[in-house]
Amino acid sequence: MTSSMMIFYLLAALLVLSSLMVVFQRNVVHCAMALVAALFLIAILFVTLQAAMVGVLQILVYAGAIMVLFLFVIMLLNPTALEPRRGLSWGFGMLVALLLAGALAALVSHNEAPADPFAATELFGAPESLAKSLFTDFVLPFEIASVLLLIAIVGAVVLAKREHN
């Protein structure tokens, strides 16, 4: 077993563990902290896949901005009551997830994957190449994404504003 395999298995085990903690912790703040850990681990996996730029964006946007937003809302609403240990949908949720995981794993492991990957050039995953494809082939989606973010900002302000009669 090579060192890259060992690093991958370590990251994968930690990622599955922190994802399980997101779902099964009863305290919401603990869930958010576990999600931060999971997002960091995914960012490290991105870097090992030669996507350093996307990994940095993941840490900045997800672990930085979005999780701070989540924590602000948790602190603002302060839901003190812990939810019941097992709701009505517990068994149903487990069954659905097991079926989904089994189907996905069966599908994925039977697939013929390219074992010998494309030899990555020096520029692959660098900010230059990401920006080049973003501003040449994907200009229209880029502009649409900026309009979408503007609409989201306006929508969030309108929705969360206190109503005055």
Added chain:
Amino acid sequence: MVPLNHYLILSAAIFAIGVVGVVIRRNLIVVLMSIELMLNAVNLTFIAFSRFLGSMEGQVVVFFVMAVAAAEAVVGLAIIISVFRHRQSLDPQEMQLLKW
């Protein structure tokens, strides 16, 4: 080099864990966090395929998924705040105004 299948199986496992969270949790904030987890599992698949097929398109798609996820989180949290103001509760099972 880690084979592509390993990344795909890891990503499938994370996605399934996210589905569990959406179905069984009774707190809207945790449901939203589980959705973020599912989006990230899909992102991992995109990045793995981008590396193994030697194409930058996967990374560009992940960039757009992040933008959409940010918009979704902002609007979702605003809706949660507004719902909490009206009902003083975060339990999705109490939101059944449209149930006949």
